[in-house]
Structure formats: structure tokens, C-alpha cells
Amino acid sequence: xxxxxxxxxxxxxxxxxxxxxxxxxxxxxxxxxxxxxxxxxxxxxxxxxxxxxxxxxxxxxxxxxxxxxxxxxxxxxxxxxxxxxxxxxxxxxxxxxxxxxxxxxxxxxxxxxxxxxxxxxxxxxxxxxxxxxxxxxxxxxxxxxxxxxxxxxxxxxxxxxxxxxxxxxxxxxxxxxxxxxxxxxxxxxxxxxxxxxxxxxxxxxxxxxxxxxxxxxxxxxxxxxxxxxxxxxxxxxxxxxxxxxxxxxxxxx
Numbered sequence: 480x481x482x483x484x485x486x487x488x489x490x491x492x493x494x495x496x497x498x499x500x501x502x503x504x505x506x507x508x509x510x511x512x513x514x515x516x517x518x519x520x521x522x523x524x525x526x527x528x529x530x531x532x533x534x535x536x537x538x539x540x541x542x543x544x545x546x547x548x549x550x551x552x553x554x555x556x557x558x559x560x561x562x563x564x565x566x567x568x569x570x571x572x573x574x575x576x577x578x579x580x581x582x583x584x585x586x587x588x589x590x591x592x593x594x595x596x597x598x599x600x601x602x603x604x605x606x607x608x609x610x611x612x613x614x615x616x617x618x619x620x621x622x623x624x625x626x627x628x629x630x631x632x633x634x635x636x637x638x639x640x641x642x643x644x645x646x647x648x649x650x651x652x653x654x655x656x657x658x659x660x661x662x663x664x665x666x667x668x669x670x671x672x673x674x675x676x677x678x679x680x681x682x683x684x685x686x687x688x689x690x691x692x693x694x695x696x697x698x699x700x701x702x703x704x705x706x707x708x709x710x711x712x713x714x715x716x717x718x719x720x721x722x723x724x725x726x727x728x729x730x731x732x
Contacts, residue, residue, distance in 0.1 A: 524699035530591065536567070565649075594689050626644060657728045672732075675730050
């Protein structure tokens with residue numbers, strides 16, 4: 480929203496000259512800038528971030544809903560279905576924000592389809608425990624990343640990104656299921672640890688692809704962090720959090 484003009488008490492003689500920012504004789508004024516790019520050089524980068532997050536939520540809904548069918552009973556199936564439902568609600572909120580910024584959500588998300596879909600195609604779980612590990616490890620890494628980047632955003636986008644991060648009770652559920660399964664059969668630990676490392680490798684590969692293809696996201700991270708040293712520290716924090724997450728359920732990093 481444009482700020483109101485402030486005029487000095489002593490109006491100069493040329494004050495009656497037409498204001499070029501105001502349409503004259505009904506002529507159209509300058510085109511609107513819904514992204515605020517003229518005032519905020521990071522505006523387009525924020526749209527890119529919201530778009531990739533939105534498509535991630537939409538795709539996670541689709542995959543989680545399918546993975547819920549791997550559940551061994553209805554109680555567990557219902558929990559993963561609830562997780563999927565939260566993903567689609569988050570997608571709706573992000574899509575609504577993109578529209579507020581004057582962006583068509585489907586067009587903004589389109590550049591990220593290939594990378595995110597390839598991640599899910601390469602990491603399709605074969606059973607219930609692999610589905611839970613994917614939700615626990617994959618969503619956990621993504622949440623850590625978006626939480627870090629949210630600090631670089633202004634309101635209301637910062638609050639929106641933080642709000643759509645995953646509810647900790649779902650991570651707690653997945654962690655408890657994984658721990659219980661390994662307690663019942665310790666041999667599962669090795670299989671799930673290898674699976675988790677594969678998830679991380681695929682996630683990093685696709686993240687690098689997205690960053691290479693979209694300069695705005697890279698600029699947002701570097702500008703927000705301050706310099707490349709700070710960016711390195713950010714990724715070390717992500718690695719530390721991931722290591723702690725793996726250890727919490729008894730998986731080897």
C-alpha cells in the first residue's frame with residue numbers, strides 16, 4: 480500500500496503543477512506492482528519460496544494419502560491421513576497468499592514440478608516403516624530449512640511460513656513407531672538407516688537442482704544470511720539438527 484504524501488507547511492509556487500503520480504483527466508496511472516519488486520528487490524524471491532513450499536505441500540498431501548494405505552491398522556492409517564490433510568490445508572493458505580501477491584499459484588509452482596516429483600519418485604516407500612521414516616526425516620529436514628529461511632522474510636510471509644511447518648505431534652508419532660519397531664526387531668535399524676541416508680541424498684540433490692535453476696532463492700538465502708560464511712553456518716545447523724533427529728530414533732547417520 481502506498482504511503483500518504485507529506486507536504487511541507489510552506490507550499491512552493493509550483494505546488495499547483497500536476498502530480499505525475501496521479502492520473503490526469505481519467506488517464507490510467509502506472510501499472511500496479513503486486514510483488515513490490517520496485518520497493519523490495521527480494522519480492523520475486525519471496526514468491527519463488529512460497530511457490531516451491533506450496534507445491535511441496537500439495538505433493539506431500541498426495542504422497543502421504545497414498546502411503547497411509549501401507550499402515551498395518553486403521554488407527555495408524557488415520558494418523559497418516561490426518562498428516563496428509565494438514566498438508567492440503569497448508570497448500571491452500573500458501574496459494575491464497577500467492578494470489579494476494581498478484582501471482583497465479585499454478586504458474587508460480589510449475590517450475591518446481593520436475594525436481595520435487597523426481598524426489599518422490601526416487602524415494603517411494605516399500606512399506607509402512609519406510610513411509611514413516613520418509614515423513615520423519617524428509618519433512619524434518621524441509622521444516623528446518625524453511626524455519627531458517629523464514630527469519631529472512633518480512634511480515635506476513637514470515638509468520639505464514641512458520642505456521643505451515645509440520646505439527647510436532649506427527650513427528651513424535653513417527654519417531655515412536657520407528658523406535659518401537661526397532662525394539663521389536665533390531666535388524667530393522669540397519670535397513671532404515673540406509674533408507675534415511677538415501678532420503679537425505681536425494682533431497683540434497685534436488686535442492687541443489689532447484690537452487691541452480693532459480694537464482695532468486697539463492698539470492699534470498701545469501702542476502703538474508705549476510706554472506707557466504709553465514710550461509711555455511713546455516714547449513715551446518717541443518718546438518719546438526721538432522722544428526723540429532725536420526726539419533727533420537729536410534730538411526731545411524
